[in-house]
Amino acid sequence: xxxxxxxxxxxxxxxxxxxxxxxxxxxxxxxxxxxxxxxxxxxxxxxxxxxxxxxxxxxxxxxxxxxxxxxxxxxxxxxxxxxxxxxxxxxxxxxxxxxxxxxxxxxxxxxxxxxxxxxxxxxxxxxxxxxxxxxxxxxxxxxxxxxxxxxxxxxxxxxxxxxxxxxxxxxxxxxxxxxxxxxxxxxxxxxxxxxxxxxxxxxxxxxxxxxxxxxxxxxxxxxxxxxxxxxxxxxxxxxxxxxxxxxxxxxxxxxxxxxxxxxxxxxxxxxxxxxxxxxxxxxxxxxxxxxxxxxxxxxxxxxxxxxxxxxxxxxxxxxxxxxxxxxxxxxxxxxxxxxxxxxxxxxxxxxxxxxxxxxxxxxxxxxxxxxxxxxxxxx
Amino acid sequence: xxxxxxxxxxxxxxxxxxxxxxxxxxxxxxxxxxxxxxxxxxxxxxxxxxxxxxxxxxxxxxxxxxxxxxxxxxxxxxxxxxxxxxxxxxxxxxxxxxxxxxxxxxxxxxxxxxxxxxxxxxxxxxxxxxxxxxxxxxxxxxxxxxxxxxxxxxxxxxxxxxxxxxxxxxxxxxxxxxxxxxxxxxxxxxxxxxxxxxxxxxxxxxxxxxxxxxxxxxxxxxxxxx
Ligand SMILES: Nc1ncnc2c1ncn2[C@@H]1O[C@H](COP(=O)(O)OP(=O)(O)OP(=O)(O)O)[C@@H](O)[C@H]1O
Ligand SMILES: [Mg+2]
Numbered sequence: 001x002x003x004x005x006x007x008x009x010x011x012x013x014x015x016x017x018x019x020x021x022x023x024x025x026x027x028x029x030x031x032x033x034x035x036x037x038x039x040x041x042x043x044x045x046x047x048x049x050x051x052x053x054x055x056x057x058x059x060x061x062x063x064x065x066x067x068x069x070x071x072x073x074x075x076x077x078x079x080x081x082x083x084x085x086x087x088x089x090x091x092x093x094x095x096x097x098x099x100x101x102x103x104x105x106x107x108x109x110x111x112x113x114x115x116x117x118x119x120x121x122x123x124x125x126x127x128x129x130x131x132x133x134x135x136x137x138x139x140x141x142x143x144x145x146x147x148x149x150x151x152x153x154x155x156x157x158x159x160x161x162x163x164x165x166x167x168x169x170x171x172x173x174x175x176x177x178x179x180x181x182x183x184x185x186x187x188x189x190x191x192x193x194x195x196x197x198x199x200x201x202x203x204x205x206x207x208x209x210x211x212x213x214x215x216x217x218x219x220x221x222x223x224x225x226x227x228x229x230x231x232x233x234x235x236x237x238x239x240x241x242x243x244x245x246x247x248x249x250x251x252x253x254x255x256x257x258x259x260x261x262x263x264x265x266x267x268x269x270x271x272x273x274x275x276x277x278x279x280x281x282x283x284x285x286x287x288x289x290x291x292x293x294x295x296x297x298x299x300x301x302x303x304x305x306x307x308x309x310x311x312x313x314x315x316x317x318x319x320x321x322x323x324x325x326x327x328x329x330x331x332x333x334x335x336x337x338x339x340x341x342x343x344x345x346x347x348x349x350x351x352x353x354x355x356x357x358x359x360x361x362x363x364x365x366x367x368x369x370x371x372x373x374x375x376x377x378x379x
Numbered sequence: 380x381x382x383x384x385x386x387x388x389x390x391x392x393x394x395x396x397x398x399x400x401x402x403x404x405x406x407x408x409x410x411x412x413x414x415x416x417x418x419x420x421x422x423x424x425x426x427x428x429x430x431x432x433x434x435x436x437x438x439x440x441x442x443x444x445x446x447x448x449x450x451x452x453x454x455x456x457x458x459x460x461x462x463x464x465x466x467x468x469x470x471x472x473x474x475x476x477x478x479x480x481x482x483x484x485x486x487x488x489x490x491x492x493x494x495x496x497x498x499x500x501x502x503x504x505x506x507x508x509x510x511x512x513x514x515x516x517x518x519x520x521x522x523x524x525x526x527x528x529x530x531x532x533x534x535x536x537x538x539x540x541x542x543x544x545x546x547x548x549x550x551x552x553x554x555x556x557x558x559x560x561x562x563x564x565x566x567x568x569x570x571x572x573x574x575x576x577x578x579x580x581x582x583x584x585x586x587x588x589x590x591x592x593x594x595x596x597x598x599x600x601x602x603x604x605x
Contacts (some may be wrong), residue, residue, distance in 0.1 A: 005488075005493035016479035277474040284436060284471070285489045285536070286464025288457045373436040376471050377427065 008293055009198040009282075010298035020267050021303065024356075026224050028307025031260040032352045036147065036315035036344060038249050043339035048233070050342070058235045059118060059205035067193070070202055073226065078207065082217055085117035085207040090192050090200060095158040096185065097148045105143065105155060105185045109192030118207045121186075129150045132188050136170040140181035144172050154231030157185070159195055164280060176334075241300075257355055264303075264359035266294045272296070272363040279367050280375035293368035300360030301353065308352035315348075316340060382448070383544050383576040384410035384433055389442035391428050391599075402428040405442070406598035410578060412543070415570045417587050418580040420596035426580035429596065430498065430548050434469050435459045435579070448545055464493050468537030468575075472549035475533035476521040477587065483508065483517040483527075486536045494541055498537075507535050511565060527558025534565055538575065545581040563589045 014021050058093060065073050070088060077086045090109035095102050112132050118120045122130040125138070128151035132138050137155070149155060149169060167187065175181055183325045193200060214230035221228035232239065272279075280293055317337035327336050391403040392523060402425040411415050420426050425558045431437040435451045444451045447466050454462060463469075468489075476485045483504050488498035502532040513531055515522055524532065531552055537545055547566065551559040567589045570577045579586050580596075587593045 002492055002495050004497065008491055008497055009488075012479055012484070061465075156500070275479075278477045280472075281475060281477060282488075283460065284434065284463070284469050285490055285492065286460045286462075288460045290457070291492075318391045373431045376436075376474065 001288070001290055001294070005287070006294045006298055009295050013295070013299055014302060017271060020271060024267055024303045025306045025310060027260055027263055027304045028107060028303060028352050028356055029310035031256045031355060032308050032311025032348050033297050034154060034256055035253050035351050036312055036340060036348045037318060039344055040280040040315070040319055040338040040340040041336060042246060043344070044324070044336040045056065045245065045327070047048050047339060048334050048336050049238055049242065058231050060231050061202040061206040061221070062133050062207040062229050063206065063221055067200060067202055068306055073204065076224065082208055082210070083206055083215055084209045085114070086204055087111065087118040088189060088202040088204050089115070090189055092160055092192070092196060094160060096147065097156040097158055098149055103143065106183050106187050107192065108187040109187050111189050118205045121140050124173040124175045126174045127170045130171050132170050132186055133189060134188060137167040138171040138173060138190070139169060140184055141172050141174040142178065143180035144180070147275040158269055161196060163195060165175045165195060181352055191231055197308065203290050204281065222243050260355055261359040264356065265362060268360050268363040269366070272367045274369060276375050279370045280372035283370065283372040284376065289368040291300065293364045296364030298361060300364070304353040304356030307356065308349050311352065312345060312348055381412055382409055383446065384578070385434070385445040389432060389439045390446060391425070391432060402599055403439070406601055408601065410576055412576055413570070413574050414566065414592060415577045415590040416579070417590035417593045418447060418578065418596050419587065421582060424596045425599045426596055427548055430546050430578070430580050434467055434546050435463060437488055464489060465540055466542050466544060466548045468542040468545045469551045470530070470533045470537050470547040472552040476529055478521050481518050481520055482513070482524060482532045485521070485532060486539055489540045495552070504539055507539055509531060511535055527554050527561060530554060530558070530562050531565055534562065534569070538569055538573065541573070543576060545556060545575050545577045545596060550579060551580050551581065551583055559583070559585060581599045
C-alpha cells in the first residue's frame with residue numbers, strides 16, 4: 001500500500017472532476033446544513049421549553065407531606081447538598097370574584113421568601129412586589145387583565161370551605177406560560193392553612209443544583225418513606241412532545257440522507273464507469289486493488305470533510321444571523337435559540353463522513369474489482 | 380543469455396461447456412534478454428490472450444508461465460501487481476493514458492507507485508520525455524496530444540521503472556504510417572540502448588522489419604519462425 005500514490009491520484013481526480021466534485025460537495029454541504037440547523041433548533045426548543053417550565057410550573061422534585069411531618073422533612077432536605085432550595089406549598093382550587101365576574105383559579109399558599117428561592121418568581125413581577133403577607137396576594141398578568149384589576153385593588157376568593165376571603169393585590173407577575181399567568185394566585189401559606197382547616201397536604205417543591213439528578217433525589221426520598229417524584233415524571237408530556245418533535249426531525253434528516261446518498265451514489269458510479277479504462281491501466285501498471293479502493297475512498301472522505309466545512313459554516317452563519325426564532329409550541333409562542341455546540345459540530349462531521357463514504361463505498365468497491373484484461377480489450 | 384519469458388504448454392480456454400473458446404492451444408515460447416520479438420497473427424488468433432498471460436493480467440487454464448525466472452502461478456494478486464510494476468512495461472492499443480493527468484504525470488505514475496517520491500518521479504519522467512523528444516507536450520492532458528504522441532508517451536510510461544520486459548499489444552494499430560515509424564523507432568531504440576526485451580504482438584507487417592525474431596500465431600498455436 002503506497003499512501004503517497006493514493007493521495008496523489010485522489011487529489012488529481014478531485015481537481016479533474018471539478019464539476020462533479022463541486023456538485024457532490026454542495027449536496028453534502030446542503031444536508032449537513034439542514035442537519036446542523038434542525039438539531040440546533042431542536043436543542044434550542046428543548047432548552048427553551050424545559051428552562052421555562054422547570055422550577056416554575058414544574059419543580060425539579062416534588063414531595064408530598066402532611067404539615068405534621070414537614071419539619072422532619074425540612075431537616076432532611078437542609079442536610080443534603082444536592083438540594084439548593086425547597087418550599088412548602090399548599091394548593092387549593094377556588095373561585096376568584098371581582099364585582100360581577102368570577103373565575104376558577106388555583107390558589108397556592110407559600111412562604112414568599114422560600115418560594116422565591118425555588119421558583120425565582122420575583123424575576124417575573126411586572127408590577128408591585130412579590131412579598132405576600134397576611135391578606136395579600138400576587139396574581140398573573142392575564143388574570144389581572146381579564147378581571148380588570150391591578151396592584152392595590154381588592155379581590156375575593158371563594159374557598160372550598162364556603163368562606164369568602166378578601167385579599168389586596170400586592171403584585172402582578174408575567175411568566176409568559178399561559179397556564180400560570182391566567183390561573184395562579186399566590187397567597188400566604190399560614191393564612192391559607194388557617195382558613196382551610198381539616199386534613200391538608202403540603203406539596204414541597206425542591207430546587208436542585210443539578211436538575212439531572214432529580215430522579216436520584218426522588219428515589220432517595222422514596223427510600224426515606226416520602227412520596228416524591230422527579231420533574232422527568234412530572235413534565236412527562238412535555239418530554240414526550242419533545243420526543244415526537246425529535247422523531248419527526250430524525251425522519252426529515254433520514255430522508256435527506258437517503259436522497260443525498262442516492263444522488264452521490266449515482267454520480268460516483270458514473271465517474272467510476274467512465275474511468276474503467278483508467279483503472280484497468282492503473283492495475284496493468286502495478287497498482288493493487290486495495291490502492292484503487294483507497295483512492296476512491298480518500299476522494300469520498302475529502303468530499304465529506306469539504307461538505308462538512310461548507311455546510312457547517314453556512315449553518316453557523318445562519319444561526320448567528322438569526323440568533324433565535326419564534327415558534328409555536330404547545331399552543332404558545334416561544335422564542336427558540338439556536339444551540340450549535342461542539343457536540344453537534346462533531347455529530348455533523350460524523351454525519352457527513354458517513355453520508356459520503358457510504359455512498360462512495362460501492363463505487364470504490366466496483367472500481368477495485370475491475371479486471372484489466374477485460375476492460376482493455378475493447379476500444 | 381538469461382531467459383526473460385518461458386512458456387510451456389500454455390492453454391487458455393474462455394468460458395465453459397458448449398460455449399468454451401480455446402484461445403491458446405498449447406504455446407511454448409522462450410524470449411531472451413535483449414530480444415525484439417514480433418508475434419504476428421490474424422484477428423482472433425489469441426495474440427492479446429498470450430500477451431495478457433505473459434503480463435500476468437490473466438491466468439492460463441493450464442501450462443507454466445515463468446517471467447524473469449519467477450513462476451507466476453504462485454503469486455497473489457497483490458504480489459503480481461508489484462511484480463508487474465518493477466519488471467514489466469505494457470503498452471496497449473488504446474486507452475493507455477489516464478485522461479485526468481498530464482503527460483508528465485502519466486509517465487511519472489509507475490515511479491510514484493513504486494517509490495512514493497513524487498518530485499523524484501517527475502524528474503525522472505521529464506528526463507525520459509526529453510530523451511524521447513516529447514518534452515514539449517509534458518504539461519498537456521492526453522486529449523491535447525495526437526494519437527502518435529499519446530502512444531509514445533505510453534511507451535515512455537511503460538519504461539519509466541526500467542523494466543526487463545516491454546510488452547506491446549498492437550501499439551501501432553490506430554496510427555498513420557508516419558506515426559507508426561516513430562513509435563517503432565522508439566521501441567527499437569529502447570531495445571538497443573536499454574537492453575530491454577521487447578515483445579510486440581500485431582498483424583502489422585511493418586513491425587517485423589524492426590524485430591530480431593518473428594513468430595506466427597495462428598488459431599492459438601505458434602506456427603513457424605522466420
Ligand atoms: N473474455 C473472453 N471470453 C470469451 N472469449 C474470449 C475472451 N477473450 C477472448 N476470447 C476469444 O479468444 C480468442 C482470441 O482472442 P484474442 O483477443 O486473444 O485475439 P487477438 O489475436 O488479440 O485478436 P485481435 O487481433 O482482433 O486483437 C477469440 O476467439 C476471442 O473471441
Ligand atoms: Mg488483440
